[in-house]
Amino acid sequence: MTYSITRRGLGRALVLAAGFAALGAGAALAAGEKIAVITPYLSQPGTQFYVEAFEARAKELGWEVNVIDTQGDVAAVISRIEDVVAQGVNGIVINVDPSQIGAGLDAAAAANIPVVGMDAGADARIKANVTSNGYEMAAETSVYIANRIGGAGGVVMFTFDAFPPVQVRGVIADAVFKNFPDIKVLDRITPDVSDGGIADSRAKMEALLAANPEPGSIKAVWAAWDQPALGALQAIEAAGRQNEGIVITGIDANPQARDAIAAGGNFEASVAQDFKGIGATAADTMARVLGGEVLKANVIYVPTQLVTSVNAK
């Protein structure tokens, strides 16, 4: 009996010791990992948010993070990937379209250095891309409109199918509006975005307002991103039709859109991406990959949030 207890005690001690050893080894492995974050877009507000959140999480994990900004130069992203591969970093995080930096991804793959994307796009050579779900964002705003107008009336859509991340938003809105037999899509407009998208959207919306002069003939404007929504808002206000109850929604919740939503006018809703969440999740994802986990899904979505006058400020 005593013997057996001792044995069990010994066994437990051994297990504990092994556990500590494993923990120690794990900590040694995790601490001091060198991670390079390479981006051409650090000066853009969204990028800054997720790079900062990534760094904060990486600090908790004990990583050494090197943030490299190539200031818009995509070829330099390839060069810097090659450099950090030569340096022998443990992991690389990018936020640029993978199809443009294939040579760099090849170099990382040849050296078995994992690459994680932050809002980058999917690619076989990227372990996982952490981003927002465009389908979900479009569902939020299109359903918001359908509910606000009681599932009936004319809706104007602003889409941009040439740009894949925006194209998926339009697909969902199409499906939602189609599911309401009394909602009629008056027009599906692709604005000219070379001037930023607001001015041309405004012009297109002014033409539509002129073509539909009856109050109530246009119930809502669904825009696949904020700029056309802002343009439509300007057109509606310029035409003096802001009191007809036309509901406008955008996506991205940029500062200008938030201001417009907070003002309580026709622009009622947009969707905010959780940039900080994307950064932190990218770090967690890298930690999983470094821990040897094989990720099943190579796209990881971070939840987004509907922004209305309640939470716009």
Next chain:
Amino acid sequence: MVRFLRHYGTLIGMAAIVLVFWALLPDTFMTARNWLNITQQVSMLTVVAVAMTVVMVVGDFDLSVGSMASLSGIVAAVLFTMGWPVPVAVGAALVVGLAGGLVNGVLVSVIGILPFVATLATLTMYSGAAFILSGGKTIFGRDIPQSFADFAKSGLPLGSLGDKPVVLPWLTLLALAITGAVFVVLELSTYGRRLYAIGGNAEAARLAGVRVTWLRLTAYGFTGVGAAVAGLMYASRVASANPTQGEGLMLNAIAAVFLGMTVTRHGQPRVLASVLGVLVLGVMDNGLTQLQVDSYVREVLVGLIILLAVSISALGRKAIGRW
């Protein structure tokens, strides 16, 4: 001593930079693979700097090379989307480069506008043209033929190091070939000697029977074509074309030529010296990245090194002048 510093200060500085990186990165910096990487990374800048050297020999310069590089990439990419074969589209982009360069040449040499003003104006024009052609968008993905994108990813197999194959990248080879060609033109031909004569004293050259106007004009043709080649190399490397992607090349190319001028006798622009200048910039980028130096600090350091090199050169010249 002053003379020695004036001629060799920059060279010593360059050697010191390499030695410092070698010491701080003993395992990864001084490797064949890393140096092949560096040569590939600087290949586009090399072509622009070498082409820029041609106009700087004459005493002019060209601010439009960056936007011409963007434009040539866009021209090729737009033609790809229209189904043109790769060689034809690339040829068309080169023709655009030559034409753009000659326009600069006419403005500067025939009409007599200051190079700074003329090429600043064409900089915005070529950039605008790139935006118009592309509609402001990045052309990528299936629109770019695989063979065009593969060019920048492959090279001449050199054998293998350990278990991995070592290749001399095509981009490096192309940069070498263009450097060689411009070297022959500037250093070994009568044409080149005449360009140097114009740069030394245009009036004297004219009186000696050199066709100054015509030669200055043609010099800009080299720069235009060089910029177009670099733009195509860039587009191949990123397998896409964007109307702003060549922007960074112009200032770096001018910086490289200036750096190179600090090692040449009489402070003249020389092709091989310009390549040396490019290598300094490339090695700084590579080494400082590997040392995890903040990318913004890196820029300050690169600027400081240029100032340091040029200062040594200038002080040296002043001291020599006093004697």
